[in-house]
Amino acid sequence: MKQERIRDLLKDWRVLTLIILLVLSVVAIYPHFDNSGNLTTNLQYGLDLQQGAWLQLEFKAEVVGYTTTEPVDTFVANLSKSLDTDVEQVDANHLEIRKSYTQAELEPYFEAEGGTVVSYQPGISKASADLVKQILEQKINAMGTKDAKVNTLTGMNNVARYVRVEMAGVDMNQAQQIIGKQGKFEIRIQTTGNETEHVLYGDTITSVQVPSKDTSGNWGVGFTLSDAGAETFRDAAIKYGATTDPTHHQLAMILDNKTVYSAPLSSNLASSLQSETTRTMTASTGTGTYGMQQATNLEIQLRAGALPVDVSVAGSGSTSASLGSHYMAMCLIAGILALITVAFVIFYRYREPRIVLPMVLINASEIVILLGFISVIKFQMDLPTIAGLIAVLGTGIDQLVVITDEILHEGIVPSQTVYLKRLARALTIIVVAAATVLIAMLPLALMDLSTLKGFAIITMMGVLVGVIVTRPAYGKIIMEILSQ
Incomplete structure (x- = not known):
């Protein structure tokens, strides 16, 4: 009888989907031993978890607000010639001067050509910053450097002053050779x-x-x-x-x-x-x-x-190989301790191994699926990403508790009809909570220079995996286990 119920459970589309995703995730992660006998995977690690370096470059240019009594095309052409550099029109009231000048140095040139400096902001326009980002990414890829991030810092006025480049797996000298001497x-x-x-x-x-x-x-x-x-x-x-x-x-x-x-x-x-x-x-x-x-x-x-535009190195830093290994070990320990802590808390609440084991396994399966997703899209794992995975453990167990409490009203497993109603109610609560998390994390995920971008993306993916895959599967599994 038990074998038949297990077969029926494995044939359920919700459980089957979970199993297929788990298998595909393990294949994507591909844990194996390298030539040195060390266990390795297809996961890529960011600057926090291995040797690497970062450079922050400053744009040697400025965006200037102006007025002029001359025809704009003539004014821009004459200004470009007198300044001996490219002058690009950003919009009707702003010009991008692609050379380093102070406001005091620019004002005589503008006056000589029939214009006036209205505002001055060091940096380049957002369009030029996006172009620099693409060029640097191409440069890094062409050099065969992997696991690199290029982000521009653009203000509310759409003027970017800095670009930050992070490269995992290289030392500072290599980073300087690849990026620091980049020019026109x-x-x-x-x-x-x-x-x-x-x-x-x-x-x-x-x-x-x-x-x-x-x-x-x-x-x-x-x-x-x-x-x-x-x-x-x-x-x-x-x-x-x-x-x-x-x-x-x-x-x-x-x-x-x-x-x-x-x-x-x-x-x-x-x-x-x-x-x-x-x-x-x-x-x-x-x-x-x-x-x-x-x-x-x-x-x-x-x-x-x-x-x-020309750039100069405004800041730099590096992570040693030993420090990266230390961080990686600490993250692994933190993840294991989080999972164990979750198991103890759930056991203390329900005092029922048949409930604790499925919860912990479902919770761990979400992490495996997320790691598989990270491996497939070649997303870099850094400290914020690890924090996102640990957060998924916490939010995931909360939602599993909601499902369990809804189904086990006064400790009794209801009939099939009542069970489905209670599961639907629980999933509705979970979907609303998930939507709230997605909305809260979206700004962080879209911010170019946010150090929490990895945290936001992994948290959002964990919420989606939970709502679409693991929560429905858990609802089916827990009912089959507790129904006698």
Whole structure:
């Protein structure tokens, strides 16, 4: 009889869903021993739980409120020329000056061009900050660095002054090499002698191909310019003689005032630019291993070297490998103690092992499912994430108590009809409570620089897993166990 009830229980869709998710989660986590005999998993750990470093970069630019009596386009163009930097219009009343100036230094330039400085805020616009974030992420990915976070700090006025980069698994020297020296990428054309003229910034490069070798054995990197960038490039090539005398008017790619690539236009490209605009080009880097290495380095710079503004390192810090291991051990102990404490509290309340065991197992199953979810989406586990998992243990057991108390009215398991009504009432209470938690956690989950973002996301996922999967399964399991 008991075997039949167990078979029926395992066939129930709620219980079956829970079992399938548990199996899939264990597969996703993939606990196994590495070559050194240490137990490892597919889980990725953040800066708190392993060696790593963080850098906070300050944007060397400012957003300025202004008024002018001149036509806006003329005013912006003249101001850009006099300041010797890019000036971008943020909106009708604000300009982004992509170079570090104080307000006192800017005011004479504005007055000379027929304008007035109304407000001054160090930093860049939200749109530029989003672009910097994308570029830095591409830079880090291209360097093969894993487990990195890039977040910009944007104020209520939509001006961002800092960007913070966290990289797990690297030391401070590596972090400085990857991020700290990041600068502005520029394409210039040689005019006379060693003189060059600016043509494009890297933000006009819309796509970059992986390094490839042509039929002659030459390595190169193909890249594509935007329509506006291609037009500007063609005009500059013709103007400075690069199409008629490529050898004496070479193309130079510069990062942080350092030339990373220099070569004349190919005869085919020079010829085609005379008659038409060309968006797709290839930068050749040579043959053999050296050519391949140069192509790889150039690909990285083309993909992610084009920060629209200069940056400086405003702060930094690191976590040692030993400290990260200590934190990880403490988190594991905290999780185990939390689960044991929950079991003792439940046993003290009900004094019934048949109730305690299902509750604890269901509670632990939520953690396993969440870890599987974390593993699948490659979410980094840090201290706030661990705190979220422990919070799920607490909120989860609260909801299981609600279900148990509703079903066991005066210690008696009701009939099937009454049971379903009581379970529905309990689940309604749980859904309302879950909705409240989701609404409360949503702002934290959406904040870019919130250190509690991981906590909020895991708490929200725990609530959803509980409401959709584990609570209905527990309601079915507890009734089958207690019904005699």
